[in-house]
Amino acid sequence: MTFEPAERVADVPPSGIRRFFELAEEMDDIISLGVGEPDFSAPWAAREAGIASLERGRTSYTANRGMRELRELIAGDMRTRYGLEYDPDDEVLVTTGASEAIDLAYRALIDPGDTVAIAQPSFVSYVPKAIFTDAEPLPVQTRREDEFKLTRAVLEEAGAAAADVLVMCYPNNPTGATMTGDELQEVAAFARENDLLVFSDEIYSALSYEHEHTSIATLEGMRERTVVFNGFSKAYAMTGLRLGYAMAPAEAIDAMNRIHQYTMLSAPTTAQYAAIEALESCSDEVETMCNQYDRRRKFVLSRFDEMGIDCFRAAGAFYVFPACPWDDTTAFAEALLEEERVAIVPGEAFGGEGHLRVSYATGLEDLKTAMNRIESFISG
Numbered sequence: 602m603t604f605e606p607a608e609r610v611a612d613v614p615p616s617g618i619r620r621f622f623e624l625a626e627e628m629d630d631i632i633s634l635g636v637g638e639p640d641f642s643a644p645w646a647a648r649e650a651g652i653a654s655l656e657r658g659r660t661s662y663t664a665n666r667g668m669r670e671l672r673e674l675i676a677g678d679m680r681t682r683y684g685l686e687y688d689p690d691d692e693v694l695v696t697t698g699a700s701e702a703i704d705l706a707y708r709a710l711i712d713p714g715d716t717v718a719i720a721q722p723s724f725v726s727y728v729p730k731a732i733f734t735d736a737e738p739l740p741v742q743t744r745r746e747d748e749f750k751l752t753r754a755v756l757e758e759a760g761a762a763a764a765d766v767l768v769m770c771y772p773n774n775p776t777g778a779t780m781t782g783d784e785l786q787e788v789a790a791f792a793r794e795n796d797l798l799v800f801s802d803e804i805y806s807a808l809s810y811e812h813e814h815t816s817i818a819t820l821e822g823m824r825e826r827t828v829v830f831n832g833f834s835k836a837y838a839m840t841g842l843r844l845g846y847a848m849a850p851a852e853a854i855d856a857m858n859r860i861h862q863y864t865m866l867s868a869p870t871t872a873q874y875a876a877i878e879a880l881e882s883c884s885d886e887v888e889t890m891c892n893q894y895d896r897r898r899k900f901v902l903s904r905f906d907e908m909g910i911d912c913f914r915a916a917g918a919f920y921v922f923p924a925c926p927w928d929d930t931t932a933f934a935e936a937l938l939e940e941e942r943v944a945i946v947p948g949e950a951f952g953g954e955g956h957l958r959v960s961y962a963t964g965l966e967d968l969k970t971a972m973n974r975i976e977s978f979i980s981g
Contacts, residue, residue, distance in 0.1 A: 613729045632971040633963070635944040637774060637920065639838035640963045641893075643875065644886040647837065650878035651871045659870060665862040666854075667695025667846070668873045674880040675846055683816050685824065691851035694858055695868045699804045699832035699845030700726060701861070706800055706828050706847065707734045709856035711766060718764035720751045722922070722953030724774045724802070739764055740952060748913050749778035749922070753787045762795045769817070770802035772809050775951040775958035776922040777898075777915025782815035789820040799827040804845070805918040807836035807887055810895045812916070818848075825850055833872075835918075836887050837879045842872035894919050897961040897968055904972040908979060919962040922948065925955055926979055933957070941974040 605611075642648070666672065672689035679685045687693050696702040703726065711717060713735035719727045721740045731738040741759040743749045751769055761767060769788070771780045780788075792799050799817060806814040818827040832845030845868075847857060898915065905912040905923050912923035927933040930947035934957065937943050948956030961968055 609732050609735065613732055630942045631938075631944055632942065632967050632974070633944040634959045634961070634968075634971055635946045637835075637918075637960050638840050638962060639835065639890065639919070641838040641890050643837055643839045643842070644879060644883040646882050646886075647839065647875040647879040651842070651875035654871055654874035659874065661870065663695075663867045663870050663873060665858055665867055666690075666693070667868055668877070671695055671873050671877050671880075672846075674877060675848070678880055679816075679829075679848060682814075683819050685816065685819055685848075687848045688851070692848055692854055694847045694854050694861065695873065696832075696845045696847060696861065697865050697868050698834065698843040699802065699830045701865060702830045702832070702845045702847040702857075703727075703800065703802060704730055705857040705860050706830075706849075706853070707731065707736070709860050710798065710828070710853060711736050715765040716763060718756070718759065718761035718767045718797070719952075720767070720769045722749065722773070722775050722948060722951040722956070723768070724770060725950055727768050727770075728952070736765075741767075742952070743776075743778070745911075745913060745924075749773060749776040750780050750784055751788050753791050756788070756791050761791070761797070764795075764797060766798045766800060767792055768800045768802070770804075772805040772814070772917025773920075774805065774918055775920050775946070775948065775953060776913075776956075777918050777920045778913075779809050779812065779917040780815070781812055782820070785815055785817050785820060789817055789823050792826060793822045797826070799823065800830070801827055802830045804830065804832055804835050806831060808891055808894060808919060809917040810891075810898060814917075828853055833876050833879060836890070837876075837883065838890065839872070839875065839879070842869065842875060844868055844872040844876050893965075894961065897963075897965055900965065900968060901959065901961045901972065904976070908976050910979075919960055921959050921961065922953060922956050923959065925957050930955065930957060937975065937978050941978045943971045943974050943978075 672693040676687045676689040707730045715736045717731040717736045718739045728738045818824045828849040833839040910923045915921045934947045946958045
């Protein structure tokens with residue numbers, strides 16, 4: 602007897618991000634611009650709150666849906682930022698990272714054989730999650746000439762009108778693209794006209810540099826058909842604490858919680874105490890980090906411009922998505938890593954052929970060195 606993976610698992614390749622991360626780990630003097638993780642530590646007040654909770658012996662399970670105080674603060678934050686009202690008892694679910702929240706939505710709200718339209722380039726997990734739930738992923742390829750924004754034209758061309766669910770992420774990983782409220786209107790109209798559910802990953806919502814973030818759930822007729830995902834990993838630099846949340850109408854949250862209570866049971870308790878403090882008192886630290894990211898963004902964009910590399914003006918998250926100077930992006934990334942010790946990720950890992958994802962979630966001095974190395978590699 603040997604263990605054979607299920608066919609739907611065997612058909613999914615390993616993460617392209619992790620592959621380059623693991624290659625980089627085996628080398629010395631590496632500057633990694635590959636993994637989407639803040640180089641900042643979580644705000645001190647949030648860390649202190651987590652430590653204090655441990656010192657007081659608060660190591661028990663919480664309610665399945667998360668501590669009520671935290672759910673109230675999450676609902677309050679949505680109300681303050683976007684005027685969105687979510688009932689903390691029935692419409693907010695605290696999860697083990699935003700990744701779990703997305704996974705729960707796929708498994709709870711998508712039936713086998715359903716079609717899941719996925720705006721691409723996209724985070725590496727969206728397509729595999731569709732496969733794991735026996736759904737049919739439908740790539741909706743956004744275009745460089747549209748600054749990688751989701752448009753009615755690309756939705757129609759992809760056949761998304763026949764889909765059951767639309768998955769989108771803005772600000773976007775990997776491109777750094779953002780969408781204004783006006784630009785989202787045509788996506789919302791398309792979803793309403795074709796009766797699509799929308800899964801909106803807004804984990805980078807606090808990292809929007811050129812305009813205020815708009816949640817698609819704020820638009821007419823969208824709250825009732827949208828699941829919004831967010832969390833504390835990116836804006837609060839709390840990746841390792843694994844805490845996220847979902848907000849949606851009660852029937853969606855109830856379905857997601859049915860799976861959550863039998864799998865994760867509840868999100869990490871210590872992380873929930875840290876998150877409460879983060880929402881209550883750490884907005885200044887988030888703003889400081891955001892300003893630093895913006896400074897780095899402008900620097901990286903200017904350096905690619907000086908090199909003559911086509912790179913649209915990314916306006917959110919902490920990534921840029923330049924065109925690759927070589928036809929083979931994987932070969933380019935491997936050679937850059939081997940010769941110049943700079944780790945980046947080929948765009949193919951995200952469904953973005955011909956491009957490279959470059960993260961600027963690292964210190965400015967390292968970014969300067971990395972960009973000099975990239976320039977030397979290209980010119981050599």
